[in-house]
Amino acid sequence: MTFNSARIAFVTLSFSIAAIGMIATSAHADEFSFTATNTTDSAITEVLVSENKSDWGYFDIGSGIKPGSTVNLLWDQSTNNESCTQWVKASYADGSESEPAKFDFCEDGLEIDF
Structure with a gap:
């Protein structure tokens, strides 16, 4: 894996984690x-x-x-x-x-x- 590929993978992973966090927060708020x-x-x-x-x-x-x-x-x-x-x-x-x-x-x- 090249430096740019690793960097893209890291950025993609970061956005995925942030998106999951927003979905979880939204669901959590709806529960209460x-x-x-x-x-x-x-x-x-x-x-x-x-x-x-x-x-x-x-x-x-x-x-x-x-x-x-x-x-x-x-x-x-x-x-x-x-x-x-x-x-x-x-x-x-x-x-x-x-x-x-x-x-x-x-x-x-x-x-x-x-």
Whole structure:
């Protein structure tokens, strides 16, 4: 194998590894989504999650989830090293909060009703 052939093979291998990494990342992100349905009469203003029920993070739900609406929420890639099992609760426009409930977010087709 000549120097140029080896160089081309290395570049091709590098691009192949990068492409596989992008596909894996894309598939990984798709795995960590769920649907949230607002079954109340008040708009949901925040969806909060926590591994320990002390430190809460939140999903970007834009202007909120209207009563009767269902939305698909995706986990941010920064949470990929966290546990699949998390506590979740909702904050509402009327100032109330739902009780925290524990869910396995790695479960396919997870649906949460608030």
